Amino acid sequence: MATILHNFFNLEILWAALPYVLQGLAMTLLLCLVVVPLGVVGGLGVALCSTVRTPLVRWPIRVYVDFFRALPPLVLLIFLYYGMPFLGVDLPAFVAVALGFFLNNSSYYGEIFRAGIESIPRGQTEAARSTGLTAVQALTYIIVPQATRNVVPDLISNTLEVVKLTSIASVVALPEMLFAARQAQSVTYNATPIVMAGLLYVLCLWPLVRLLSRFEHKSIVLH
Amino acid sequence: MMWARFLDTFFNLKVMAQYLPKILEGMLVTVQLAVCIVATGILAGLVLALVRAFRIRPVNWGIILLVDILRALPPLVIIILFYFALPGVGIRLSGFVSTWLALSLVLTAFAEEIFWAGILAVPRGQWEASRSTGLTFIQTLQCVVLPQAVRLTIPPLTNRTIAITKGTELGAVVAVGEILYQAQTGLSFSYNPSPLTLGAIAYVVLFVPIVYFGRWVESRFAWRR
DSSP states (O other): OHHHHHHHOOHHHHHHHHHHHHHHHHHHHHHHHHHHHHHHHHHHHHHHHHHOOOHHHHHHHHHHHHHHHHSOHHHHHHIIIIIGGGGTOOOOHHHHHHHHHHHHHHHHHHHHHHHHHHTSOHHHHHHHHHTTOOHHHIIIIIIHHHHHHHTHHHHHHHHHHHHHHGGGGGGGTOOSHHHHHHHHHHHHTOSHHHHHHHHHHHHHHHHHHHHHHHHHHHHOOOO | OHHHHHHHHHOOHHHHHHHHHHHHHHHHHHHHHHHHHHHHHHHHHHHHHHHHHTOOHHHHHHHHHHHHHHHHSOHHHHHHIIIIIGGGGTOOOOHHHHHHHHHHHHHHHHHHHHHHHHHHHSOHHHHHHHHHTTOOHHHIIIIIIHHHHHHHHHHHHHHHHHHHHGGGGGGGGGTOOSHHHHHHHHHHHHTSSHHHHHHHHHHHHHHHHHHHHHHHHHHHSOOOO
16 A cells, blocks of 8 residues: 555655646646637538538548548658658657647547538438528538537537547657656656646546546437 | 668578567467456456446446546557556556556447447336336346347447557567567567568458458448448
8 A cells, every 4th residue: 555655646746747747737737729620620621521412521521531531640740750851851849749630629629510411300400501592601601500519518528539639749858748758757766747747637538538428428328 | 782681681581480479479368368358358348238228327337437447548548557557556467467458448348338329329218118018127138139239330449450460569568478578579589570571461460360360350240220
């Protein structure tokens, strides 16, 4: 018991490492503030493009979505950060992470928005168009608001995964929370900073998890 | 000129041929890891959901707490805790076992939630009807509730499982010899990112069929319209 306390919940080390880990938390928050909106906007764009009837637009979007859904995000990130410099393109860690997350997230959010748009009956578009709205107006005022409302649980669920995924930025030495915690661990030879980072993740994300499991318990319905 | 440089950098056939066996080896490890994770994660999730069906208050609170924590923690944090923190208390796990346990736990949490939602979806009236025909609690669960619940959970469970098996790439951080690790090692030995391209191709080859399978399952088992 004493070893566990000493190794995982060492108060002395906790106080010493707290400022670093909190700095990391700030970086994690900043990262989320950049990648989540980028992903949502990109995903909406992807979904709108996939509703276009022209195969010239629809098929490349399909390939894009399937490719980035199949490619694991860390592989993409390492490719951008360690691979691109060989071509003379030196991306700073933050830019590499933002770009990698954008490519990955826009395809995930895109699939969610697409499902939402498909859940709106076609008759609504036709009705909107016949009242004189343009195609863009019909999308902005009629289809997208309803589509978004229908997929709110999926959007929240994906956002939770994105926030958790920002921890992989530690692999390319972006000083977010996990990176800060690991640095503190390697200096102190004690795992308390990592446990602390874990606790901070749980503390920040727990409300979101609770909210989601409420949605989920209602989502599966027997007919 | 630019094109030639691009090809030489990312599609250098000589380097690719040299590292192909390593990447194939990595693919095998990735598949092994994924199979282990899926087997233990789904089984443990089902067991937890069944235990929860008995509705023993303190036990259920424990399950909910565990599931919530596992859903809020990034998988990489759990892997790093297992691999770098447990040795502090004398428990040494290999990278493979750390990754396997960590991702299994994450899958357990998600699977438990999904199975539980499926069990809840079976109307209370069916429980009451089966119990009044003389079936025991366990018989009701086994013969009436579970067959319906499991069928309902297939689409969300498939998608979640696919997402979590993609997390096997995180094993590279703790030196598991899966695809990404082999590709990174290849990159640093050859000083050419072609092994990385090869690794990305390997992932796409493995996962594109799985993504399509997930989409098929979703439409095949969709009861919702």
